[in-house]
Amino acid sequence: MATLNPFVFRPGHSNLHYLDTRCKFFLVCIVSLSLLKANFPACFILLGTLIFFIQQINLELGQTLKHLKYFILFLVFIILARALTIPGDPLVQLYGISITHQGLYEGCLVAFRFFLVMVTGIIFSNTTRPANLKNAVQWYLKPIPFVPEKRVGIMISLALRFLPLILNQANETRNAVHSRCGNLEKNPVKRFIRLTLPLLKKTFLSADHLILAMEARCYCENRTDPEFKPSGKETLFIITSLGFWLCIQFF
Amino acid sequence: MAIPILEINHLTHQYPDGSDGIIDICFSVTKGDFIILVGKNGSGKTTLIRHLNGLLRPQSGEIKLHGKNILKDLILTRKTVGMVFQDADTQIVGDTVFDEVAFGPENLNLQRNLINTKVTQVLEQLNLIKLKDRNPSTLSGGEKRKLTIAGILVMDPEIIIFDEPFANLDHPGTQSLLSTIADLNQNGQTIVMATHDVETLMGSASRMLIMDKGRLVEDGSFTDLIKKLESHGIKEPCTCRIGRPWQP
Numbered sequence: 154m155a156t157l158n159p160f161v162f163r164p165g166h167s168n169l170h171y172l173d174t175r176c177k178f179f180l181v182c183i184v185s186l187s188l189l190k191a192n193f194p195a196c197f198i199l200l201g202t203l204i205f206f207i208q209q210i211n212l213e214l215g216q217t218l219k220h221l222k223y224f225i226l227f228l229v230f231i232i233l234a235r236a237l238t239i240p241g242d243p244l245v246q247l248y249g250i251s252i253t254h255q256g257l258y259e260g261c262l263v264a265f266r267f268f269l270v271m272v273t274g275i276i277f278s279n280t281t282r283p284a285n286l287k288n289a290v291q292w293y294l295k296p297i298p299f300v301p302e303k304r305v306g307i308m309i310s311l312a313l314r315f316l317p318l319i320l321n322q323a324n325e326t327r328n329a330v331h332s333r334c335g336n337l338e339k340n341p342v343k344r345f346i347r348l349t350l351p352l353l354k355k356t357f358l359s360a361d362h363l364i365l366a367m368e369a370r371c372y373c374e375n376r377t378d379p380e381f382k383p384s385g386k387e388t389l390f391i392i393t394s395l396g397f398w399l400c401i402q403f404f
Numbered sequence: 405m406a407i408p409i410l411e412i413n414h415l416t417h418q419y420p421d422g423s424d425g426i427i428d429i430c431f432s433v434t435k436g437d438f439i440i441l442v443g444k445n446g447s448g449k450t451t452l453i454r455h456l457n458g459l460l461r462p463q464s465g466e467i468k469l470h471g472k473n474i475l476k477d478l479i480l481t482r483k484t485v486g487m488v489f490q491d492a493d494t495q496i497v498g499d500t501v502f503d504e505v506a507f508g509p510e511n512l513n514l515q516r517n518l519i520n521t522k523v524t525q526v527l528e529q530l531n532l533i534k535l536k537d538r539n540p541s542t543l544s545g546g547e548k549r550k551l552t553i554a555g556i557l558v559m560d561p562e563i564i565i566f567d568e569p570f571a572n573l574d575h576p577g578t579q580s581l582l583s584t585i586a587d588l589n590q591n592g593q594t595i596v597m598a599t600h601d602v603e604t605l606m607g608s609a610s611r612m613l614i615m616d617k618g619r620l621v622e623d624g625s626f627t628d629l630i631k632k633l634e635s636h637g638i639k640e641p642c643t644c645r646i647g648r649p650w651q652p
Contacts, residue, residue, distance in 0.1 A: 162499045164537040282499050314497060317541065362494035365459055369487045370508040370555065371479050377510040377519060 159217045160278045161317050167209040169280040171384040174289040176391060177281055183394040184273050187401045188266045195401050196265045203272050210279055217275065224271060228264040235260030283310035284379045291378070303374045315363075319356055326352045408432035409562055409594060410456065410485065415465035417451055425451040427618045429465070433563060433596060438589045440605055440626075441598045443615035444637040449598040450490075452615070453565050456596070457485040483512065486556030490568040492548035493541075495555075501527070501543070502536040504551055508559040526558045530584060546577030550584060557588075564588070566597040570604055578604060602633060603641035614638070 164170070169177065184199070191199065207214060218225070236244075241255030287310035294302035330336070330347055338344050410433040417425040426448040433439060443449050454460040455467060458478045467474045474481040489495045498504025502523055509519040527533040530550050535543065540551060549569055556564055569585070570578050578601075586608045589595050599605065602612075605626075612629045614622035616636045622629050633640045 161539060161541070163539065164500055282503065284499065284503055311497070314499060318493065359491075359494045362489065362491060363497070365454070366489050366495040367497065369457055369459060369482055369489075370559070371482045371511040373511055375513060377513050377516060380516055 159212075159220045159275050160313075162282050163210065163212070163279050165210055165280065167206070167211075167280065168384070168386060169206055169210060169276065171382075171386075172280075172390060173381055173383040173387050174281055174285040175292055175381065176383075176387040177277055178286075178289050178293065180390060180394050181273055181277050183398050185270055187394075187398045188269055190401050191266060191269075193262060193265070195397075196262070196269060199269055199397075200272075203269065203276060206276050207272075210276065212275070212279060221271065225268075228267060231264050231267070232257070232260035235263060278313065282379070283313040285381075286310060286313065288379050288381065292381075307374075311363075315359075318359065319352075322355050322359075323348070323352050326355070406434040408434045409470065411468040411471075412456070413466050413468070415452070415455060415462050415467065417455065417460060417462050424618045426455075426615075429620045431613060431620060431623055433594060435562070435594055436589070436592055437611055438595045438609045439597070439611045439613060440602070440609040441596065441613045441615065442600065442602060442633070442636075442638050447615040448618040449615055450567055451618075453487070453567055453596065453598050456563075456565055457482050457487050459487070479512075483559050484561055485563045485565060486559060486561035487565045488549070488552045488556055488567065488569060490571055492545070492552050495552050496540045496548065498540060500536065501532060501538050501540060501551055504540055505532075505554045505558050508555055512559065522558050526554045529557070530554050544577065545573050546580050549573065549577070549581050553584065553588075563594040563596060566595070566599070568599055569597065570599065570601045582608065600638070602630075602638065603643065606641055606643065 187195070188199070204214075207217075236252045236256040237250065239253055239256035239259050241253035243251035244254050244257060245252045287306035290309055291302045291306040294300050294305055326348055329351075335344070335347055338347070412429055412431050415429040416427055419425050429452060441449050441453065451460065455462055456474075458474050458481045461475065469481055469484060474485075496504050498507055505523045505526055506519050509522055514522075524533070527536055530553065532547070532550060532554055535547065540548065543551065553564070566585070569581060573581065582604055585595060585597075589608070597605070597609070609626050612622070612624060612626050613620055614629060614632065614636050621636060622632060630640065630644055
């Protein structure tokens with residue numbers, strides 16, 4: 154059995170699972186826009202809300218954080234970069250390099266915002282079927298002329314469907330390389346090539362098989378789309394998120 | 405004499421590099437058949453079965469479905485001749501078991517109510533209804549294979565083609581899958597199966613086709629051809645060798 158990464162859909166019965174995908178799409182956009190100007194108190198309020206939803210969808214927080222270890226490392230890098238480059242009152246000084254109070258504050262805030270965007274994305278992908286996401290993308294793109302909305306929709310849903318498979322294949326390839334002591338190779342370029350070449354080959358082969366399998370089941374663009382099923386709570390969610398956004402804009 | 409559903413006449417296919425895939429293949433499939441297609445690796449089994457529902461086009465020869473060339477209506481062909489591929493993981497596109505089975509009927513643009521009814525019926529038929537909300541990637545190998553069969557069965561095919569369905573399955577998975585396929589055949593479903601695993605299918609399959617170097621070299625009943633397997637590089641079932649010294 155494959156291990157689920159944090160970005161795959163998990164069936165469930167939470168409010169978010171039953172929320173119309175178009176509404177969830179809108180909420181993700183509003184939350185991301187709000188975070189551009191959010192200060193620490195606003196970020197903590199949003200974090201509390203997101204933790205509430207994480208508990209509602211039964212997502213294991215520890216396991217999820219473990220999957221995000223490289224992203225968290227990236228956030229630490231952002232904090233350090235900001236702390237070292239933004240001028241201000243020095244907090245620590247060593248060999249002429251200083252970590253400033255203002256830099257640390259800015260770095261933590263930016264990292265916090267990135268983290269919240271990531272958690273929002275995880276909650277969204279855990280509660281949204283790729284098929285419904287495809288449908289919502291189609292719905293939003295339909296009024297735009299010259300955009301093949303059905304093709305864009307199917308590309309997004311397939312990418313979401315196959316990203317976990319590619320990650321699993323990358324893991325298998327890495328294990329195969331390590332089992333032959335490939336991890337002892339010091340040259341990062343060689344290590345990269347040894348991992349990516351077999352992975353790309355496998356991915357393209359899988360894509361070929363997928364095309365055949367879809368063709369064998371009469372795949373075409375003009376197909377029955379999933380229905381939108383509003384749960385009735387969409388207005389409440391939209392008003393609350395807009396209220397949050399306005400508060401951040403004006404306070 | 406029974407009227408054939410599918411007639412394959414002098415089918416020949418060459419790969420883009422010029423090498424022969426299959427050469428002058430002729431046979432027919434009638435309703436209720438359980439045909440196994442055996443041959444060494446590279447003998448052309450997969451190439452042949454991919455022609456049967458129009459995924460590959462022949463260089464010469466033709467395939468007729470109910471007397472009409474399959475290439476004239478590919479949608480009807482693919483609806484009538486369903487195909488289950490070897491690797492279930494690359495075949496499954498749905499994010500839940502239910503969505504995966506609904507993929508085919510959605511492509512046929514059926515009404516949503518009809519799709520829901522048909523999917524539920526097929527899931528019940530294959531005992532997958534309890535798993536309907538599960539993510540397919542969390543299923544066992546045997547369950548994934550059953551799911552791929554459900555994805556084909558929901559389109560009401562007259563013939564189901566399997567490409568190495570027992571590959572990478574453990575013994576319980578193989579037994580469960582075999583029992584599902586045998587039940588389908590006993591209920592009138594026509595089966596064509598490319599496989600190496602002749603032993604598993606003893607007692608289930610009625611007819612055997614043996615391929616060698618792209619040619620169909622034998623076509624006959626399972627019992628008539630069982631002793632000819634070794635001469636074409638295919639392992640004879642152990643149960644047929646009683647009294648002979650054991651060979652690995």
